[in-house]
Amino acid sequence: MNQVTLTINGIRITAPEGEKLLWAALDNGIYIPNLCGLKENTEPLAACRLCFVEIQGRNKPVTACTETVTERMVVDTKGEQCLRLAKSGFELLMASHALDCGHCLKNRNCELQRIAHHLRVSLKPRILRKILRDLPVDDSHPAFIYDPNKCVLCGRCIWVCRNHVKSGVFGFAHRGFQRRVTTFGDEPMGRSDCDGCLECVRVCPTGALVERGAVPRLGRTEPVY
Amino acid sequence: MRQGVPEGSLSTTFASLQKNALARWQQERSSAKPVITVGTATCGRAAGALDVVQAFQDELERHGIDCPVIEVGCMGHCYAEPLVVISKPFRPPICYSRVNPVIAQRLVREYILGDDPCLEFVLGALEPNDLIPSFQDFPRAAYEQKLLLKNCGHINPLDIDHYIANGGYTALVKALQSPPAHIISEIKKSGLRGRGGAGFSTGEKWEVCNGAQGRPKYVICNGDEGDPGAFMDRSILESDPHSVLEGMVIAAYAVGARYGYLYIRAEYPLAVEHTRIALAQARKYNLLGKHILGSDFSFDVTLFEGSGAFVCGEETALISSLEGKSGMPRHRPPYPAVSGLNGKPTVINNVKTLASVPHIINRGADWFAGIGTETSKGTAVFALAGKIVSTGLIEVPMGTTLRQVIFDVGSGIPNNKNFKAVQIGGPSGGCLPESSLDLPVDFNSLTGAGAMMGSGGMVVLDEDDCMVEIARYFLEFTQRESCGKCTFCRLGTRQMLSILDDITKGKGKLKNLETLERLAEDVKAGSLCGLGKTAPNPILTTLRYFRNEYIAHIVEKRCPSLMCRDLLTYYILPDKCERSCDACVGSCAVEAITPNKQRIKVIDQDKCTKCDMCRVACPVQYNAVVKLSPPQKVPVASK
Ligand SMILES: Cc1cc2nc3c(=O)[nH]c(=O)nc-3n(C[C@H](O)[C@H](O)[C@H](O)COP(=O)(O)O)c2cc1C
Ligand code: FES
Numbered sequence: 034m035n036q037v038t039l040t041i042n043g044i045r046i047t048a049p050e051g052e053k054l055l056w057a058a059l060d061n062g063i064y065i066p067n068l069c070g071l072k073e074n075t076e077p078l079a080a081c082r083l084c085f086v087e088i089q090g091r092n093k094p095v096t097a098c099t100e101t102v103t104e105r106m107v108v109d110t111k112g113e114q115c116l117r118l119a120k121s122g123f124e125l126l127m128a129s130h131a132l133d134c135g136h137c138l139k140n141r142n143c144e145l146q147r148i149a150h151h152l153r154v155s156l157k158p159r160i161l162r163k164i165l166r167d168l169p170v171d172d173s174h175p176a177f178i179y180d181p182n183k184c185v186l187c188g189r190c191i192w193v194c195r196n197h198v199k200s201g202v203f204g205f206a207h208r209g210f211q212r213r214v215t216t217f218g219d220e221p222m223g224r225s226d227c228d229g230c231l232e233c234v235r236v237c238p239t240g241a242l243v244e245r246g247a248v249p250r251l252g253r254t255e256p257v258y
Numbered sequence: 259m260r261q262g263v264p265e266g267s268l269s270t271t272f273a274s275l276q277k278n279a280l281a282r283w284q285q286e287r288s289s290a291k292p293v294i295t296v297g298t299a300t301c302g303r304a305a306g307a308l309d310v311v312q313a314f315q316d317e318l319e320r321h322g323i324d325c326p327v328i329e330v331g332c333m334g335h336c337y338a339e340p341l342v343v344i345s346k347p348f349r350p351p352i353c354y355s356r357v358n359p360v361i362a363q364r365l366v367r368e369y370i371l372g373d374d375p376c377l378e379f380v381l382g383a384l385e386p387n388d389l390i391p392s393f394q395d396f397p398r399a400a401y402e403q404k405l406l407l408k409n410c411g412h413i414n415p416l417d418i419d420h421y422i423a424n425g426g427y428t429a430l431v432k433a434l435q436s437p438p439a440h441i442i443s444e445i446k447k448s449g450l451r452g453r454g455g456a457g458f459s460t461g462e463k464w465e466v467c468n469g470a471q472g473r474p475k476y477v478i479c480n481g482d483e484g485d486p487g488a489f490m491d492r493s494i495l496e497s498d499p500h501s502v503l504e505g506m507v508i509a510a511y512a513v514g515a516r517y518g519y520l521y522i523r524a525e526y527p528l529a530v531e532h533t534r535i536a537l538a539q540a541r542k543y544n545l546l547g548k549h550i551l552g553s554d555f556s557f558d559v560t561l562f563e564g565s566g567a568f569v570c571g572e573e574t575a576l577i578s579s580l581e582g583k584s585g586m587p588r589h590r591p592p593y594p595a596v597s598g599l600n601g602k603p604t605v606i607n608n609v610k611t612l613a614s615v616p617h618i619i620n621r622g623a624d625w626f627a628g629i630g631t632e633t634s635k636g637t638a639v640f641a642l643a644g645k646i647v648s649t650g651l652i653e654v655p656m657g658t659t660l661r662q663v664i665f666d667v668g669s670g671i672p673n674n675k676n677f678k679a680v681q682i683g684g685p686s687g688g689c690l691p692e693s694s695l696d697l698p699v700d701f702n703s704l705t706g707a708g709a710m711m712g713s714g715g716m717v718v719l720d721e722d723d724c725m726v727e728i729a730r731y732f733l734e735f736t737q738r739e740s741c742g743k744c745t746f747c748r749l750g751t752r753q754m755l756s757i758l759d760d761i762t763k764g765k766g767k768l769k770n771l772e773t774l775e776r777l778a779e780d781v782k783a784g785s786l787c788g789l790g791k792t793a794p795n796p797i798l799t800t801l802r803y804f805r806n807e808y809i810a811h812i813v814e815k816r817c818p819s820l821m822c823r824d825l826l827t828y829y830i831l832p833d834k835c836e837r838s839c840d841a842c843v844g845s846c847a848v849e850a851i852t853p854n855k856q857r858i859k860v861i862d863q864d865k866c867t868k869c870d871m872c873r874v875a876c877p878v879q880y881n882a883v884v885k886l887s888p889p890q891k892v893p894v895a896s897k
Contacts, residue, residue: 076588077589078589078743079588079589079744079786080743080744080745080786081744081745082744082745082746082784082785082786083745085784093783094783096589099589114783117780118780118783118784121746121776121777121780121784122745122746122780122784125745125746125749125750125753126745126749128749128753129749129752160773161753161773161777162753162756164749164752164753164756185745186742186743186748205584205742205743207742208567208738208739208740208741208742209737209738209739209740209741209742209748209751209752210737210740210742210748210749210752211742212741212742212743212748
């Protein structure tokens with residue numbers, strides 16, 4: 034496959050033609066915050082709005098997961114504008130996230146913690162108010178536990194379930210602030226025809242889907258900033 | 259070439275349709291009989307137009323008069339519905355307003371049977387004459403230019419012959435005789451920009467679709483019209499559906515589309531019904547379907563009733579809902595013109611955009627480009643609503659100023675109140691103040707001022723409207739209508755709403771304004787689709803032009819417009835209260851009002867629910883009940 038050469042943060046990298054910028058950067062060790070991207074999904078959802086970068090010649094930041102790399106593209110992942118959007122989007126997510134790292138099975142293995150660290154921001158919203166949905170935790174399934182209050186609606190679980198497992202255990206339901214991942218007819222996970230392959234748990238970036246009986250990782254719960 | 263048919267045969271086929279239509283029209287309209295037309299679009303029906311039709315028919319029958327009663331669409335004067343036009347030989351056609359069944363009976367007896375035009379019910383004559391003031395003498399006539407609304411209220415929308423007799427489908431015949439590339443270049447040259455909100459060049463959109471790979475191609479007409487208070491598209495679909503269809507067929511021919519979809523929200527039953535009938539009639543005349551008018555070009559249109567969510571008006575969400583999926587927007591590019599319905603090239607245009615097309619083909623690109631401003635050509639259709647005398651539909655050339663639209667065409671603000679702001683562009687438009695009134699109405703100048711053209715809703719606000727509450731109201735709408743897919747729109751609108759809620763309740767803090775402004779900018783820049791990108795507009799513009807109102811709410815706990823309930827008290831002015839009157843006492847549902855020893859009425863503030871009933875009940879000659887803000891302004895009552 035043809036390769037294209039581009040520059041990110043002053044570093045020259047090559048990536049296969051047609052590749053999306055997000056994956057080109059990540060594969061070359063350059064981190065860009067992201068939650069909803071899945072490399073295999075060729076139709077990016079572009080829903081989390083954290084992967085903003087600045088590209089020379091564009092007047093506004095763009096999402097890296099939707100942008101195809103081009104020859105001689107010049108990208109800045111640390112520009113003031115794109116970082117402002119990423120931080121703002123992240124704070125919005127955290128303001129509606131049931132934060133409880135100390136008891137969370139994803140502690141220290143959580144994409145949200147990684148993003149907070151990368152952006153040098155706190156996990157607790159600083160200016161925004163906490164607005165939680167207080168939905169019931171679903172622990173009806175023998176293999177995993179689903180806590181919708183920790184879900185960031187990235188849709189990765191839905192995508193792998195449909196495309197890898199060829200099953201459609203869950204999907205999105207409701208609109209606006211009430212949007213959530215749920216099973217058909219809002220049935221408990223344990224009553225759906227899920228056979229517990231745990232593909233969804235594997236791709237979940239947060240503590241919303243965790244394997245039952247997993248051992249929590251101990252240690253520092255929050256980056257100190 | 260697609261138009262593989264000799265020109266002659268195409269126009270001969272059409273000529274016979276046209277001849278037949280003209281004959282029918284003339285027989286109906288220019289015979290020696292009087293003719294009554296009644297506007298029975300949704301606005302007319304809401305005011306009782308169907309009863310008026312019945313009353314005319316009954317009364318005419320009782321007197322044995324042979325006079326057709328024809329139902330037509332909306333004439334635009336929605337403030338004066340039901341509207342009736344009576345044409346008698348040797349008289350100008352006269353338009354009557356606010357007609358009810360009793361007036362209908364009188365009109366039959368006194369004007370049709372007798373010869374008294376009943377001046378007290380007249381709104382105006384349709385033609386200049388020396389008997390009755392005509393519409394042309396109205397101040398608004400100087401500004402109005404009816405293009406898209408020309409047929410509305412004039413023809414029977416259920417009769418394709420009416421449309422054809424008034425020049426309908428001639429543009430299609432003309433188009434079918436020239437190569438598609440020529441049509442695209444005409445539309446480009448005309449400067450037509452999409453009327454659905456974004457104002458994208460229609461010609462360029464068609465050109466991209468024409469050049470795109472993939473078959474079959476599609477044309478979609480966007481009739482979702484989810485803005486509360488807007489009804490332009492509904493009116494056109496109800497009153498002149500063929501104009502939209504003709505535009506669709508021309509678009510399809512220009513881009514090489516085989517199938518079309520007309521997406522109308524299910525809450526518009528009359529528009530759906532009229533369009534369905536129009537489709538069937540057009541098919542019968544072979545203006546739709548296989549080998550249109552004997553040419554090699556085939557195109558058919560399916561009607562689709564949308565679920566009516568606001569976000570389904572966004573083009574990618576609309577397409578996804580047509581595909582049977584949930585109506586969620588997706589990232590663009592690819593734009594629908596390249597990859598739309600079923601992944602095929604798709605032109606999607608607004609109702610008004612498509613209805614403009616036949617006029618451009620008929621009268622030429624240069625003619626169209628001669629109307630309007632440098633950057634925005636043609637006319638703008640607005641639905642005037644709110645605190646304005648002449649609510650209804652208007653059409654003015656682009657470039658008319660807001661002041662002319664509101665004060666000359668719309669006749670200004672009722673009840674001697676002062677103008678405060680005009681909200682343009684639907685729930686995600688902006689609120690512009692008095693100082694912006696001399697802005698010309700066009701895509702660029704409105705966007706520059708922080709508002710937008712939107713699809714043409716215009717809500718006028720007066721001194722009694724609180725701008726913080728207005729911003730909160732619109733945000734509540736967009737927040738509720740957000741599909742929830744992307745972070746900024748789903749959570750950002752929720753956060754902003756909670757801040758605005760606090761401010762209207764007097765719980766806001768000054769530093770909230772900074773957060774609000776920053777969030778508004780981020781939601782605008784960060785959202786996935788146009789809903790989120792525009793939802794902050796009401797906040798940003800009210801913060802820009804009416805910041806002092808926010809500050810009054812926060813610092814003084816005062817609502818300057820006396821609208822925010824939590825910041826109000828009701829108070830009965832002792833020197834105005836009439837001892838012998840008890841109107842307010844009876845009106846109060848919670849028994850909060852009692853007379854004191856002097857029989858002056860006093861409100862118990864602990865019981866009062868601020869329902870406003872006492873203020874309404876207090877007779878105008880006393881006007882003793884007032885609203886005060888901040889609440890502690892109320893003088894301590896003497897018992
Ligand atoms: C939230 C949202 C709602 C919209 N609603 C409508 C609508 O009701 N009618 C419409 O024609 N366009 C609507 N649009 C614009 C469409 O996405 C699209 O731009 C338009 O149909 C294109 O047609 P035009 O080029 O003729 O304007 C909406 C856009 C957004 C973001
Ligand atoms: S990864 Fe790009 S928007 Fe989520």
